[in-house]
Structures are given as structure tokens and as C-alpha cells.
Amino acid sequence: MxxxxxxxxxxxxxxxxxxxIFVAPxxxxxxxxxxxxxxxxxxxxxxxxxxxxxxPPKFVGIKQYTYLLTSPTFWNSVKATAIFTLxxxxxxxxxxxxxxxxxxxxxxxxxxFQMAYYSPAVLSSVVAAAIWLLILDPxxxxxxxxxxxxxxxxxxxxxxxxxxxxxxxxxxxxFWKYVGYFTxxxxxxxxSVPRTLHEAARIDGANSWQAFWRITFPLIKPTTxxxxxxxxxxxxxxFSTQYLFVQSGAPRGPIDVITxxxxxxxxxxxxxxxxxAMSIILFAIMLFFTWFQLKVSKSEEVSYM
Amino acid sequence: xxxxxxxxxxxxxxxxxxxxxKIELLFWTHEDPNRTEIENRYIExxxxxxxxxxxxxxxxxxxxxQETVLxxxxxxxxxxxFNMEINDEYPYIVNGRVAPIDPKAxxxxxxxxxxxxxxxxxxxxxxxxxxxxxxxxxLTNWCIFINKKYFKEVGLDPEKDYPKTWEEMADVSExxxxxxxxxLLRRGFDFRYPYYLTFLVPMxxxxxxxxxxxxGKTAIINDEAWLKVLEYFKEWGPNGxxxxxxxxxxxxxxxxxxxxxVAMCLTGLYQEGRIRxxxxxFYESGEWMVVPFPRFENAVNDLGSAYxxxxxxVNAESSKDKQYWAWKFIAxxxxxxxxxxxxxxxxxxxKTLLESEIFKNIPYSDVFLNDMAKxxxxxxxxxxxxxQDLLKEAVESVMLTNATPAFALKRLxxxxxxxxEEW
Numbered sequence: 024m025x026x027x028x029x030x031x032x033x034x035x036x037x038x039x040x041x042x043x044i045f046v047a048p049x050x051x052x053x054x055x056x057x058x059x060x061x062x063x064x065x066x067x068x069x070x071x072x073x074x075x076x077x078x079p080p081k082f083v084g085i086k087q088y089t090y091l092l093t094s095p096t097f098w099n100s101v102k103a104t105a106i107f108t109l110x111x112x113x114x115x116x117x118x119x120x121x122x123x124x125x126x127x128x129x130x131x132x133x134x135x136f137q138m139a140y141y142s143p144a145v146l147s148s149v150v151a152a153a154i155w156l157l158i159l160d161p162x163x164x165x166x167x168x169x170x171x172x173x174x175x176x177x178x179x180x181x182x183x184x185x186x187x188x189x190x191x192x193x194x195x196x197x198f199w200k201y202v203g204y205f206t207x208x209x210x211x212x213x214x215s216v217p218r219t220l221h222e223a224a225r226i227d228g229a230n231s232w233q234a235f236w237r238i239t240f241p242l243i244k245p246t247t248x249x250x251x252x253x254x255x256x257x258x259x260x261x262f263s264t265q266y267l268f269v270q271s272g273a274p275r276g277p278i279d280v281i282t283x284x285x286x287x288x289x290x291x292x293x294x295x296x297x298x299x300a301m302s303i304i305l306f307a308i309m310l311f312f313t314w315f316q317l318k319v320s321k322s323e324e325v326s327y328m
Numbered sequence: 329x330x331x332x333x334x335x336x337x338x339x340x341x342x343x344x345x346x347x348x349x350k351i352e353l354l355f356w357t358h359e360d361p362n363r364t365e366i367e368n369r370y371i372e373x374x375x376x377x378x379x380x381x382x383x384x385x386x387x388x389x390x391x392x393x394q395e396t397v398l399x400x401x402x403x404x405x406x407x408x409x410f411n412m413e414i415n416d417e418y419p420y421i422v423n424g425r426v427a428p429i430d431p432k433a434x435x436x437x438x439x440x441x442x443x444x445x446x447x448x449x450x451x452x453x454x455x456x457x458x459x460x461x462x463x464x465x466x467l468t469n470w471c472i473f474i475n476k477k478y479f480k481e482v483g484l485d486p487e488k489d490y491p492k493t494w495e496e497m498a499d500v501s502e503x504x505x506x507x508x509x510x511x512l513l514r515r516g517f518d519f520r521y522p523y524y525l526t527f528l529v530p531m532x533x534x535x536x537x538x539x540x541x542x543x544g545k546t547a548i549i550n551d552e553a554w555l556k557v558l559e560y561f562k563e564w565g566p567n568g569x570x571x572x573x574x575x576x577x578x579x580x581x582x583x584x585x586x587x588x589x590v591a592m593c594l595t596g597l598y599q600e601g602r603i604r605x606x607x608x609x610f611y612e613s614g615e616w617m618v619v620p621f622p623r624f625e626n627a628v629n630d631l632g633s634a635y636x637x638x639x640x641x642v643n644a645e646s647s648k649d650k651q652y653w654a655w656k657f658i659a660x661x662x663x664x665x666x667x668x669x670x671x672x673x674x675x676x677x678x679k680t681l682l683e684s685e686i687f688k689n690i691p692y693s694d695v696f697l698n699d700m701a702k703x704x705x706x707x708x709x710x711x712x713x714x715x716q717d718l719l720k721e722a723v724e725s726v727m728l729t730n731a732t733p734a735f736a737l738k739r740l741x742x743x744x745x746x747x748x749e750e751w
């Protein structure tokens with residue numbers, strides 16, 4: 024008996040060693056490119072440091088954090104980030120689900136639709152924003168198109184100018200760029216639902232609508248959760264669209280998301296300590312949503328048995 | 329065997345020594361096709377004269393180079409030679425990131441000889457703690473370029489009816505503008521956003537205001553002057569008389585096209601070289617002219633736009649050898665001020681050039697020079713780039729959103745003074 028336990032322990036030990044060997048490269052990679060920068064940013068956030076200065080930085084403790092938490096500019100960034108995130112991730116989740124259901128219901132041109140929706144995701148954010156800047160120019164296609172639809176010639180919808188419109192424009196660009204990406208994830212989720220369940224439902228007399236809401240939707244709950252949390256985290260990290268819009272004359276205040284504020288604080292103001300503190304706060308927000316995802320997804324595990 | 333090892337050792341040592349004599353200089357600068365053409369030739373000539381020196385010239389867009397240089401310097405990987413606008417370069421001097429000039433390497437007998445070669449005061453922005461940290465590639469002020477055809481088209485005589493005041497600028501623009509409802513198809517004039525330190529601060533100063541107090545400790549002096557300028561911009565924008573806006577394509581770039589999209593723009597003498605390169609037909613047509621930077625009707629100071637300099641600088645972290653050769657090469661490039669002027673339109677403020685017939689024969693050089701004589705250099709401050717961003721925020725909030733000038737000014741004042749504080 025004791026001999027059997029020893030053999031069993033030996034196999035477990037071997038498996039554990041091989042497990043560590045296989046995991047080690049990714050752990051090393053992750054530590055080097057994720058843990059270290061996070062730890063370094065936290066360390067830097069405790070100092071007053073000029074990006075160009077060769078003088079040793081001055082230790083200030085948590086003063087950067089207390090400063091930020093009382094700074095109207097930082098709270099404006101939190102507000103801009105929240106507006107953008109809520110305004111973007113809800114349509115992203117809803118429409119990617121609709122588009123995925125639409126594509127899955129097609130018998131023909133499935134691949135074409137997948138490619139058409141996904142193609143903007145291949146573009147770099149900078150290129151996407153640059154294309155949209157041309158479209159949103161006062162003399163560009165956006166005004167012409169909307170004025171044609173509304174029969175309102177000569178109206179300037181101020182896509183990059185008024186507070187509401189510039190926020191809407193950033194949401195529009197981001198939605199256009201990422202909806203295809205999340206559609207593909209939903210398609211993968213839908214494809215994993217066993218066909219037998221649909222066939223059984225059809226035999227029982229369920230129509231497509233009922234099959235979707237009673238079978239597909241409950242079974243892709245983990246995918247829906249994944250998409251919503253990933254979309255939310257992506258939205259919290261948005262930068263290039265807002266950056267390019269501001270560079271092209273859009274007012275910064277309404278779209279001064281945290282990442283943009285980090286850029287201005289570090290690069291224009293050279294305050295790398297304060298920018299690091301902002302990035303740590305942003306990291307904490309994202310960590311909260313990751314924790315939230317794990318907590319919720321555990322209660323929403325799906326079994327086909 | 330021993331002999332083979334010895335031969336290999338001697339060979340590798342010789343190779344190392346040969347390699348050690350080679351100097352490779354990395355030179356980062358902003359895009360300017362006319363300048364690229366002549367500077368690439370200077371590099372070839374210099375490399376021929378000094379075969380042990382190789383120079384790699386890399387260009388970046390003028391609105392991207394600031395962050396590229398900054399991140400490189402922050403990582404201690406900065407180029408050996410670089411140039412940017414002086415208000416972006418100044419923090420590098422203050423933080424000891426650039427090397428003081430080596431007069432001998434630059435071909436001068438002494439530091440005083442360098443000061444003697446340039447117009448008085450132009451080296452002040454790069455003089456710090458008694459050392460000189462840069463040599464000027466250009467000194468630029470902005471005037472108004474006018475497309476005469478569009479003036480004549482609306483019944484204006486460009487020679488007489490050009491705008492002398494900012495009030496006239498708005499009225500003349502109103503006559504020149506073509507709209508499709510609210511959308512501007514042709515702008516009469518538009519500002520050069522977002523270079524507010526260059527044109528907006530002088531507008532405020534014309535009215536007796538200032539960005540900083542004389543001791544540099546307080547920001548936004550004379551609220552009345554600031555309010556008037558912010559009101560002017562509110563009126564200019566889409567919520568006012570709708571004459572222009574930062575969201576339209578840069579007027580300076582469109583001007584050269586002569587495609588009925590802009591009648592006037594604000595730019596430097598170098599624009600002439602760019603018109604010639606972009607649209608020779610328009611350049612030769614004689615249908616463009618240059619007039620001074622306008623003043624406000626009730627201006628108390630007769631001021632043109634601020635002038636800014638681009639100064640060639642050398643990285644303090646480069647080896648002493650590289651610093652020596654970098655200054656030698658910079659001085660070689662700058663020994664061609666006439667070519668920089670004729671082919672690129674850059675004014676290098678060397679006394680001999682400004683007094684030369686070549687300079688006087690450049691069309692409208694007198695307009696620029698007269699206006700420059702009534703101007704001062706752009707705000708030199710360690711926090712100048714951030715100050716410009718705060719001005720951008722204030723101006724665009726009144727032009728594009730519904731912020732009142734009083735509200736925008738209050739916010740600007742608070743943020744500027746916060747910026748000046750140590751914390």
C-alpha cells in the first residue's frame with residue numbers, strides 16, 4: 024500500500040515538474056513584460072521625478088495619489104473614461120451578439136460577412152482614426168451622408184467640435200473598429216453549442232427565435248461575460264482615437280480619458296511620477312473588473328451534459 | 329600554433345583599433361523636403377572630407393519629433409544631434425541633457441566670436457549658466473500670406489484692402505468666405521492651431537496683457553486683454569461668425585494648393601520655398617503676397633508674432649569624440665546660410681546673411697524682418713509645452729464648446745498657476 028502511494032507520489036511529482044517546465048517560459052515572459060512594469064510604475068509613482076532630469080527623484084510617498092484624488096482634471100478624466108466605456112461597451116456587446124446571430128443564421132456568405140465585420144479590427148487604431156478624421160471633417164463624408172439622410176443641406180454636425188458630438192465620434196470609431204472582433208468571439212461561442220440541442224428543440228417544435236433565446240443565449244453566457252468584460256477593459260485602455268482627435272483640433276476636455284491624461288502628464292509635462300500614479304489607478308480599476316469577471320463567470324459555468 | 333594565435337590576436341586588435349576610429353553620428357530632425365535635399369548633400373560632402381565619420385540623418389513629422397526625442401532621452405538613447413523648437417528644447421538645457429558648444433570644433437576662436445557672428449540676443453535662449461548650448465538652424469516669425477485672386481474676385485484690392493487689424497481680419501474674411509450653410513467651403517483666413525505661444529500670446533500682449541509676470545512666478549496678467557482675445561476667438565469660431573476652426577484642415581497646408589479653400593494663412597518665410605516646391609505655377613503667377621501680422625485697433629503694444637528658433641544641439645551623453653565631431657558637422661551645415669535661405673526659406677540669424685543682398689532680394693523678406701524687429705522670442709520656459717496645451721484647451725473651449733470667455737479664463741488662470749507651482 025505504502026509502495027503504491029510512493030509510486031503515485033512519484034508520478035505526481037514528475038507531472039508537477041513538467042508542469043512547471045512548461046509554464047516557466049510564459050511565467051518568465053509575463054513577469055518581465057507585465058509584473059515588472061507594474062511594480063516599477065508603482066515604485067515610480069512614489070517619487071517626484073522629471074522625465075528629463077538626471078537628478079535623483081524625490082521620495083513623496085502617496086502624495087501623488089492624494090493629489091490626483093483631489094484634482095478636478097483627474098476626475099474629469101475618470102468621467103471621460105466612464106462615459107466612453109459605458110457608451111462603447113454596451114453597443115459593442117449588443118451589436119456583436121446581433122451580428123453573430125445574423126451570421127450564424129446565414130447558410131451562404133458566412134465567411135464573407137465574417138471577413139467584412141472583422142476587417143476594421145486588422146487596421147491599426149492610428150490608421151482607423153486617421154480615416155475617420157477625413158470622414159468627420161466639416162466638409163467630409165459624415166456631414167454629407169447625414170445631411171442626405173435627413174434632407175438638411177449645409178448643416179455642420181460638428182463631429183469633432185461640440186462636447187457631445189466629439190464623445191459620440193470617439194465611440195463611433197471604436198465601435199466600428201472592434202465590433203467585428205467581438206462578433207467573431209460570439210460566433211466561436213455559438214459554434215461550440217452542440218447541434219443536437221438545436222435539432223432536439225426543432226423536433227419539439229421550437230422556432231428560430233425560441234431556439235436562440237432558450238438554447239443559444241443561455242449556453243453562450245460565458246462568452247457574453249467574456250466579451251463584456253474584455254470589451255470594458257479594452258475601452259478603459261482606449262488612447263489612440265482620442266489622441267489623434269485632439270491632435271486634429273478636437274477639444275481635449277470631453278475626451279480626456281485617463282490614458283490620454285497619462286500621456287500629457289508624462290510627455291508634455293514630464294511628470295513621470297504622477298503619470299505612473301495615474302496608470303496604477305487605472306490598473307486598479309481594470310483589476311477590479313477582472314476580479315468581477317472571475318467572480319461572475321464562476322456562477323455562470325455552463326454544462327452541456 | 330602559438331604563431332597562429334598571435335597573428336589572430338594582432339589582427340583582431342587592429343580591427344578593433346580601426347573600428348574605434350570610426351565615428352557614427354545619429355542626427356534626428358523634423359521633416360522638410362527642401363532641407364532634406366541640401367542636408368543630405370552636406371552629409372555626403374562632410375563624409376568625403378572626413379572618411380572616418382558617418383552620419384545617419386533620420387526625419388520625423390514636426391508634431392511627432394518632440395515625443396520621439398523625449399522618450400529616447402528618457403531611456404538614455406538620445407541621438408547625437410537633434411533640433412526642435414526652442415520651447416521644446418529648453419527643458420533639455422535646464423536638465424543638463426545637452427552638451428555646451430565646443431567653439432574650436434565649431435571653427436570659432438572663442439565663445440565671444442560665436443556671439444559676434446549672430447544677431448544680438450538670438451543666442452540668449454540657448455545660453456544658460458554662462459554656457460552656450462545650441463546654434464540656430466532658423467529663426468522664424470509669422471506674417472500673413474494672401475492669395476490675391478480671391479481678394480479681386482470679391483472686389484477687394486489686395487494691396488490696399490489687406491487686413492491691418494484683427495477687427496479688419498474678421499471683416500475681410502467674412503467677405504472672402506464661401507459657405508454651404510454652416511459648412512465652410514472657403515475660409516478667408518484661419519489661424520495656425522495649436523501654436524498659441526507663437527500667435528495668441530502676442531495678440532494678448534498687443535492689448536497690454538501677458539502670459540507670465542516679469543519674475544515668471546505668476547501667470548495670466550491683465551484679465552481684460554485675455555478676455556478680449558478669448559472673445560475674439562469665440563466670435564471667430566463656429567458658434568460665432570463661423571470664419572474658421574481648429575477642426576478644419578490646416579490653412580497653411582491648403583494655401584499652397586491654390587484650390588479655392590483658403591484665401592489667407594499665417595506662416596513663415598519658409599512658406600515661399602514650399603509654395604515653389606508644391607505649386608510652381610502658383611509661385612510664378614505673382615498672385616500671392618505677404619503682409620504684416622495684424623494688430624488690434626486699440627493695441628497698446630506694436631507687436632508682431634513671436635519668433636521661434638530651431639537650434640541644433642548635441643547630446644551630453646554622447647562620447648567626447650562624438651560631441652566634437654557633432655559640433656564640427658553642425659558648423660559645416662550652418663556655413664551655408666545662403667542656401668538655407670534660397671532653397672528652404674530659413675533665416676539663419678547670422679549678421680552677414682541679414683545684411684546681404686541675397687536676403688534683401690527674397691520676396692517680402694523686408695516684411696518679415698520689419699515685423700521681427702517689433703517682436704520678441706517665444707516664451708522660453710521649462711513648462712512652455714504644457715502652457716501651450718493649456719492655452720489650446722482655453723481657446724478651443726470657447727471656440728468649439730459653449731464655455732464663456734470668463735469661465736475659460738478662470739480655468740486657464742488656475743491651471744497655469746498650478747503648473748508654475750513646484751508641486
